Amino acid sequence: MRERDSGLSLFAIALLIAVQAPIPAIAQIGSTAIFSLEQVRSYPFPNELVASSTGARIAWAFNEQGRRNVWVAEAPDWRARKLTNYETDDGQEISSLSISPDGRWVVYVRGGDHGANWDDSLPVNPTSSPVPPKVAIWSVPFAGGEPKMLAEGDEPVISPRGDQVAFVRDRAIWVVPIDGSAPARKLFTARGDNGSPVWSPDGDRLAFVSNRGDHSFIGIYTDERTPILWIAPSTSRDTHPRWSPDGKRIAFIRRPGTGGPPEPILEQRPNRWAIWTADVITGEARLLWESPNALRGSFPTTDGGPNLHWAAGGRIIFLSYMDGWPHLYSIPEAGGEPLLLTPGRYMAEHISLTPDKRFLVFAANTGPDPDDIDRRHIVRVPVDRAAPEVLTPGTGLEWSPVVTGDMQTIALISATAQRPPLPAVMPFNGGSARLLAEDRLPQDFPAKQLVTPKKIVYRAPDGLEIHAQLFMKEGVSGRRPAIVYVHGGPPRQMLLGWHYSDYYANAYALNQYLASRGYIVLSVNYRLGIGYGYEFHNPPRAGSRGASEYQDIKAAGEYLRSLPEVDPRRIGIYGGSYGGYLTALALARDSSLFAAGVDIHGVHDWTGERARPLLEPRVEKAPDLDEALRVAWASSPVSSVATWRSPVLLIHGDDDRNVRFSQTVDLIRRLEKAGVKCEELVIPDDTHHFMRYANWLKVDKATAAFFDRVFMGTQGGSR
Numbered sequence: 246m247r248e249r250d251s252g253l254s255l256f257a258i259a260l261l262i263a264v265q266a267p268i269p270a271i272a273q274i275g276s277t278a279i280f281s282l283e284q285v286r287s288y289p290f291p292n293e294l295v296a297s298s299t300g301a302r303i304a305w306a307f308n309e310q311g312r313r314n315v316w317v318a319e320a321p322d323w324r325a326r327k328l329t330n331y332e333t334d335d336g337q338e339i340s341s342l343s344i345s346p347d348g349r350w351v352v353y354v355r356g357g358d359h360g361a362n363w364d365d366s367l368p369v370n371p372t373s374s375p376v377p378p379k380v381a382i383w384s385v386p387f388a389g390g391e392p393k394m395l396a397e398g399d400e401p402v403i404s405p406r407g408d409q410v411a412f413v414r415d416r417a418i419w420v421v422p423i424d425g426s427a428p429a430r431k432l433f434t435a436r437g438d439n440g441s442p443v444w445s446p447d448g449d450r451l452a453f454v455s456n457r458g459d460h461s462f463i464g465i466y467t468d469e470r471t472p473i474l475w476i477a478p479s480t481s482r483d484t485h486p487r488w489s490p491d492g493k494r495i496a497f498i499r500r501p502g503t504g505g506p507p508e509p510i511l512e513q514r515p516n517r518w519a520i521w522t523a524d525v526i527t528g529e530a531r532l533l534w535e536s537p538n539a540l541r542g543s544f545p546t547t548d549g550g551p552n553l554h555w556a557a558g559g560r561i562i563f564l565s566y567m568d569g570w571p572h573l574y575s576i577p578e579a580g581g582e583p584l585l586l587t588p589g590r591y592m593a594e595h596i597s598l599t600p601d602k603r604f605l606v607f608a609a610n611t612g613p614d615p616d617d618i619d620r621r622h623i624v625r626v627p628v629d630r631a632a633p634e635v636l637t638p639g640t641g642l643e644w645s646p647v648v649t650g651d652m653q654t655i656a657l658i659s660a661t662a663q664r665p666p667l668p669a670v671m672p673f674n675g676g677s678a679r680l681l682a683e684d685r686l687p688q689d690f691p692a693k694q695l696v697t698p699k700k701i702v703y704r705a706p707d708g709l710e711i712h713a714q715l716f717m718k719e720g721v722s723g724r725r726p727a728i729v730y731v732h733g734g735p736p737r738q739m740l741l742g743w744h745y746s747d748y749y750a751n752a753y754a755l756n757q758y759l760a761s762r763g764y765i766v767l768s769v770n771y772r773l774g775i776g777y778g779y780e781f782h783n784p785p786r787a788g789s790r791g792a793s794e795y796q797d798i799k800a801a802g803e804y805l806r807s808l809p810e811v812d813p814r815r816i817g818i819y820g821g822s823y824g825g826y827l828t829a830l831a832l833a834r835d836s837s838l839f840a841a842g843v844d845i846h847g848v849h850d851w852t853g854e855r856a857r858p859l860l861e862p863r864v865e866k867a868p869d870l871d872e873a874l875r876v877a878w879a880s881s882p883v884s885s886v887a888t889w890r891s892p893v894l895l896i897h898g899d900d901d902r903n904v905r906f907s908q909t910v911d912l913i914r915r916l917e918k919a920g921v922k923c924e925e926l927v928i929p930d931d932t933h934h935f936m937r938y939a940n941w942l943k944v945d946k947a948t949a950a951f952f953d954r955v956f957m958g959t960q961g962g963s964r
């Protein structure tokens with residue numbers, strides 16, 4: 246890590262902090278660690294949990310210290326079995342996991358960074374290998390055997406017959422035998438960027454989306470002798486094709502095509518959308534439902550977006566925020582009023598339709614305990630009755646439910662405040678969940694040493710209720726340093742336990758590690774986040790439109806300062822991505838409150854995106870463009886460097902495909918010129934999600950060591 250010579254050393258700063266106004270005995274931290282970062286980061290992280298559409302088979306991906314592999318299990322013993330043997334921390338993600346309908350094959354994609362905002366299907370090469378890896382589709386027998394690379398490509402979907410896989414490559418749709426017995430071939434040629442393949446229930450046809458820039462069509466491919474059928478072509482943007490169970494119709498989402506006079510940038514406007522159904526023989530379509538012309542009616546951006554499903558009993562399922570919460574609705578395929586299936590002050594996410602199409606299972610921040618708003622539990626609801634049932638109440642957290650083809654079992658991922666996430670199974674009709682692969686959690690994982698985060702609620706200056714989690718180790722005397730943790734996204738919610746995202750599971754581990762060393766950590770669910778309703782998720786004047794969410798962050802620092810256990814001169818802040826942005830804004834605007842910070846791949850200058858229209862030859866500009874540019878600048882940390890005093894560590898991977906590396910290069914130049922004490926840690930060739938475990942460890946250790954140095958004057962890194 247490089248230290249920029251622009252002023253006092255961190256040791257001198259720590260000394261300054263320590264010798265100021267007398268404070269009762271300052272707690273000794275740093276040396277109080279009772280476990281190492283390696284230990285608390287050694288958990289196997291599960292994701293990509295899927296079930297076969299027949300029988301009782303499941304598969305998931307485990308990331309074990311960077312070694313990502315496919316695991317499977319099946320009834321009745323549910324013994325976890327590793328199916329692949331990738332044994333190096335090479336940063337190659339496993340995604341698009343699926344099991345063939347007959348349960349014989351497991352298909353997955355290896356490579357890429359699918360959480361990226363651009364180039365998500367491009368290979369990642371965080372080991373800087375001279376021979377870069379590929380993004381490719383693989384298949385392996387469920388019973389075991391050697392995985393076979395079927396083709397370079399992405400977005401694989403297995404045919405209902407289980408014999409071939411459709412996938413996307415070079416803006417076209419290709420097919421390949423599932424056993425790799427023949428090379429892949431391009432299925433058809435059509436204009437546009439063609440993707441999102443969806444097989445018809447009988448496997449004879451394929452629906453897909455043809456993106457044509459400012460509009461898109463839904464197409465139906467039958468065979469090489471039959472012209473592609475375009476479904477009700479218009480100037481709209483048609484997406485999300487979903488077959489009816491009998492294969493005679495398609496439901497899809499229709500939104501306005503891109504065009505028209507530039508809209509005001511600073512005003513919030515409804516983002517309207519509609520559900521249509523079409524006949525797949527004639528291609529004729531009709532409107533089924535359109536969103537209300539209100540902000541809450543806007544196209545949903547939470548997990549799964551519209552979550553469009555064609556369910557049993559002629560019901561079409563979708564998700565909308567229109568009652569203020571991400572809720573599930575059911576509408577007759579012939580039309581009519583939508584039935585609200587999930588009433589209540591909570592959000593539904595990780596939604597899946599059961600194989601018999603009669604139920605939905607999902608994760609929700611609801612349950613009998615008032616603190617459940619900051620947890621997740623599994624909920625089941627019939628597709629035609631507003632009768633949701635919480636299946637996993639309690640102080641644990643559960644998510645990503647899927648139901649096995651025999652309708653007997655729900656597979657899910659389960660965690661607690663202490664125990665990291667593991668796959669589990671439970672009877673579809675309710676009962677206790679049984680953990681799988683428990684032996685993959687290392688013997689020396691410090692579960693018993695982890696604190697139970699406490700739910701904190703405080704009010705922002707404008708009165709908005711803000712939820713947070715307080716990590717405080719008992720038995721530490723004297724005033725201690727405290728740290729505000731700021732999540733990214735920003736549509737995210739930190740929880741009262743381990744998190745369902747690998748990025749935030751890492752943050753939870755680091756917060757536990759900091760707490761074990763005596764720091765008090767407050768993880769803040771600021772406005773713009775999810776889990777607290779539409780208006781909380783979509784506040785006015787936020788981000789580049791005025792950073793209204795910053796008041797929640799400053800209030801978090803002030804909350805910590807009010808605690809008797811906290812040394813008010815040693816309040817730090819850290820966060821990644823959008824959390825890095827708010828960390829930088831806090832240090833720039835309020836160095837008197839925040840004495841040090843770590844900004845991991847943060848956004849520092851909003852004007853780049855905002856200024857783009859000025860560079861375009863169009864005469865028409867948004868009516869408030871000048872005001873929007875000014876506000877974007879004022880909302881950017883770079884505009885407040887003049888008042889930035891506190892030391893900062895800036896961390897960024899230079900193959901970042903979410904926040905440009907240049908955001909950090911530019912900020913460092915500005916801080917140097919302003920004489921601000923800054924350190925940098927650059928991770929070559931890794932992305933926004935630090936695909937290598939070794940790099941996460943490097944980032945986490947550097948973060949902890951930086952706070953130790955500034956707040957305790959300790960030299961060197963953390964244990």
Ligand SMILES: CC(=O)N[C@@H](C)C(=O)N[C@@H](C)C(=O)N[C@@H](C)C(=O)O
Nearest residue numbers: 362733734735737821822823824903
């Ligand atoms: C378009 C966009 O902003 N996409 C977001 C998902 C994104 O990239 N946000 C980053 C600024 C960020 O916070 N990324 C991580 C940490 C996340 O939680 O998504």
